[in-house]
Every structure is written in C-alpha cells, then in structure tokens.
Amino acid sequence: MANPQLAVETKLLEATKIVEEQIDAEIEKLEKLDIDELESLRKQRLDALKKQETKKREWLEKGHGEYSELPEEKEFFEVCKKSENVVCHFYRESTFRCKIVDKHLAALARKHIETKFCKIDVEKSPFLTDRLRIRVLPTIVLCKNAITKDFIVGFDDLGGHDEFSTEMLEWRIARAEVIIYNGDLTTPPNSLNSAKKNKPVFGYRKKNIRDDDGGDDSDED
Template sequence: MENSKVQEIIEKQVLTVAKVVEEKLDDQISALDHLDSDDLEALRERRLQQMKKMAEKRSRWISLGHGDYSDIPVEKDFFSIVKASDRVVCHFYRDNWPCKVMDKHLSILAKQHIETRFVKMHAEKSPFLAEKLKITVLPTLVLVKNAKVDDYVVGFDELGGTDEFSTEELEERLAKVQVIFFEAESSLSKSGAQTRGVRQSTHSDSSDSD
C-alpha cells in the first residue's frame, strides 16, 4: 500500500516537470513563429558577428602559441607570455616520471582548450622564478590569469594522490579557477594515465642551488 502511494507521488512529480518543460518549449516555438524577416535577419547578423569575433580570437590565440604545449627555455620569456595571454598554465618540472605524467595530460588539454596558453619550465634551469614563486614540489602548475598568479596545483594531492588521475580530473581542477573554460572547442573524453606507483619529488631534493 505504501509503495503504491510513493509511486503515485513520483508519477505526479514527473508529470509536473514534463508539463513545465513542454510549456517552455511551446513558448520558444511560439516566439520563433512570430519572428518576421527583419527579426531573422537581425539574428543572423548577430550570429555572424559572434562567429567573426570568435574567429579573430582563435587567430590571435594561435599566433601567441595557444593550442600547443611548449617548453620555455629562458626565464625572462615567462613574463612576456603571461602578459600576452589572459590565461596561462605553466608546469614547473624536472625530468622524472611524475612530471612526464603531467606532461601527457597537459599536452591533451592544450589542444582542447585553445583559449589558454599551456607552457612548461624546467625548475632547475629557472632558479629565479622557482624561488620567487616558491616552487618546492614537482610537478607544480602555476595558474596565471591577467598576468597574476591566481592558484597552484602542487603535486598530485588534489588529483587523488597518485599518477592514476585522468585528464578530465585535471581539466575540472583547472576549470574550477576558470583558467580554462568547458565551453571551449570539443568536449574532452576521459583519458586514464598509465598505472604505476609514484612518489612526488621535491625541488630541494633535485637541486641544492634553489
């Protein structure tokens, strides 16, 4: 008896939601039906302008190196890069397994999120920046917005604590602070990293000069 009452309540709720959705669709269809040729032309023109602006943005982003995951060999180039692009993800790394895992995911995201510049810097070859930005654990991602450091992703702690995190998990972490946007280009399919136990390395372990 109790189950039948619950079922009845659920059915009523489903019907209510369906009715609301149907009414919204009817309103949208009605609005389209009442558009005259001038309204349609205005919509078309606005859409063309939006597409033109997006094409211009894409062209500018590509000219700045967006869409590629590149190494910055000289420290001073970091400053010109963060000034030129509104959103930058910079990976401070050394030549070890954890950093190679991060490289794999970032190379995918760089192509998926053309609105953001993805770069990397060898921490041992960038002592000034490593000290200035207080880089102690590798890998570390420095997330820059409007030429200012907005956040860090340090090691794998926020990604499950191992190297088995997916590209999508890293994508969600970066999107959380809006250094990338989910609206950009195509959606990202899950890409699992190779399974292998790992310990995060510290920068102090890798070099005595820092």
C-alpha cells in the same frame, strides 16, 4: 490506498505538460518576430561566430593549442603578457612525475586553445623558481591576466597517486578559472579509485627543490 504507479504516471504527465508549454511559448515568440527582427538575430549570431573565429586565430598565433617549452625564464613573463590564461609546468627532467604531468598537459593544450600551456625547467629558471617559492616538483602555476592565481603542487590535489585522469587535472585547473570548463566545479570527476585515494605514495629526496616522485625515500628538507 493510493496507487504508486498511477502517482508516478501523473507526475510524468504534469512534467511533460510543462515542457510542452515551454516549447509552445518559444515557438509563439519566434512566430511573432518580423523579418527585420529575424534578420537582426541572424546578424548577431554571425557576428558572434566571426568574433569567436578571430579569437581562435589570435590564440593559435600565440602558440595556443600546443604544449611548448620555454627556453628561459624571461619567456615566462612574455607569455603571461601575451596570453590572458597561462598554465605553466615547472619541472626537472629527471623527475618521473613531471613526465606524467607532461602527458596530461599535452592533451589539455589541444582541447583548451583558449589557454597557453607551457613548461619550464627549474634548472634554467632559478630566479623565477625562487620568486614563486617553488619547493616541490612537479608544480603547475596557473596565471590569469599576468597574475598568479593558483598552484598545483605535487599530486595531493589530484588524488595523491600517479594514476589520476586527464579529466581530474582539467577539473583542478578549471577551479582557477584559467580554462573554459562546462562541468561541475564543486565535485571532482569520478575517476579515482577509493583504494588508490588512500594509498600512501608520496616520498621525497633530500634536495633544495624536492622531487615528488613517490619513491621509498621519505626524507624531506
């Protein structure tokens, strides 16, 4: 009868041998490079770092790295012209769930300086709100190259409750490809409690634009 432990050890040795062979191949490749080739690789790396730093300065000059408020709707169009990636939160001051979104977006703005994070009051942007057909608050509009790519409406996509994590919102935004994300886009972060997922928390007040505040009032338009 075969020894299971011996089989496992054999597989580990085989895997280790493959890794060692790959490392040896990389070392051999580097050893074969002459001085000019090494200098070329170094220059390419330095050029890439310089371009990255230049891009970072450009982003910061455009207000990236902070979560800012747009005073009027024409500013939304200006932001979309200047920044390739835009995340804009359409909110109402009296809506509790909009304040939850504010907290998460402020954290993400500092982390993802490649993207412009902003918000705009629907009371100050009636034309834009109507044009984008925003009917539930909060709504997050995701834009790339001045084109609206996606919407995050209420908290349905975030687990359907108020206690979703910043990582969960980050993952959802990343699915629209408006931030640089290194995780697995096919699977959301394991940050949601299954009981909370199934908890019915949504409710709406009767308004032209509904506040998704999860209250007891369940009337809709």
